[in-house]
Amino acid sequence: MAYLATALQSFFTDYVHTQRNLSDNTIASYRDTWRLLIKHVCATTVTSADQIRLEDIDRDMITAFLDHLSNERANTAATRNARLIAIRVLFAHILPDHPEHAETIRRILTIPPAKTAKPMISYLSEDETDALLAAPDTTTWTGRRDQMMLALTVNTGLRISELIGLATTSIHTGTSPYIECEGKGRKHRATPISAMTRDQMLDYLTERNSRPGTALFPGPRGNALSRDAIERRLATHVRTATEPCPSIGAKHVTMHTLRHTTAMNLLHAGVDITVIALWLGHEQTSTTDIYLHADMETKNAALEKTRPPEVAPGTYAPDPGILIWLEAL
Template identity: 90%
Template structure:
């Protein structure tokens, strides 16, 4: 992009991402956004990619690009907002060095994100969790690996990217067992594991040492399983678990569902929401508030506290005779 030194088709954006210590996935998202935006500019104008100047991408152009994503590429509001964030990152990064474009940049930075209706989160209850953990065939190495991977995820609530990054040295199985991982934004954190998971992990690690590579959950060649491979393994085990636990058939289960399950288990155990936020690696407790909204047990308990003393506890059930009275009106 001309008019911005050392840009190189979005390298300024990648540089900004690196300076902000963002994850590789986030930086890749920024790169893809600018690739799509530059292609859009070339398609809708007569400007070649190597001739694009900063002033060619103004608020109107960015807005048209976002509309293109929503209307022609059928992107969701969340994807649209992620693309807008990537655009804002670059412009906020170059603003101090280009005051002559301050007004153009200011107008782009004030583009509002699309409103997103937050769906209720999905998580597994105790019976569904037990059925899923019992689904892998533990008579095989692959089954034992998958069972350990699922059990660890339910125990710790790790993101799938954090799970992929685990090495055999990430697990500490002493008297106070815990796991170390690198979370979003390359933030390092340690999460405790239960004694049951620790004992299972010790047996797993003894078997794991006979296999190549250092990834905690390796594929056939010793490399860490990919995101797609993990989700495929999970889908296979969900199908198996659905037979003894039919309620799973009504749920779309991903690895992030297991993360939600961890949070809900902690919430039901009475753990404070701020501790849950630390456990999951959330930077702000507002991110963790979704579990409060999803937890009907907590809401019902709060409602029960407002019950007048003379009212019997429990859910109100109308007198059957009242229905006859209504029908007679």
């Protein structure tokens, strides 16, 4: 008889840390998934958490749990699929040690993910970016910190987790300035920054180094700002930027929107998509293809190349006379 608790302890103390060296965010996601699943099992059966056996969790139980996430917790298909991945990883790990449960585990591993619709990405135009960067009150330390944080994100396209992990030593301000960070999956990468951002960063560091802690963008006690704190600060500045630039108020702007903005700026500058993938830390260029799909400028430029020489450039517009004719039908 094998208990789930024993498998979970081995999984989280040895496998995810020592063997896989997974990131803290991934481990937290796996942990939260199993907490939810265990609570679901306890709520739908008479079994206590410590007494759940591996054979108690079969394909039907997992399917019911996934339905619970979608129907009762209103989770998106993407969240549901992330939970399914966390469940699969554990069962794939324990399969060699529990051949007696091989058939049950095999059926769990074949549960298909839910189909997801890929939404069009949101990014900021040049005017919207300028309005956002001008929004923080730079007469205060908090405003100067926020302005530097937003400017660096737009320049580099860092993920919010990468931004949180930055220290004052992460910035290199020599003749070829760049920033070092630990990317997704604990991958170390370096991203160049512009001369303008470097000069602004030098002024910022002079003030930042007089304050406690080593986080590049600290809170009141010197510790790095949390994910929620950064998003709240961004939301505050978006509201301020809406007054001079109303179009930004119509968009759902998050820190990941600024990452998308970086990619689109690079694409509009003519940077090859493979270089953009390296810049953003994508393992596969297919991940970066979403920017090609969202960029109407690139599509219109491609369309213009197919225009016959005798056709006037620009978007087609019918003769006004035909509109009058159609209205008279």
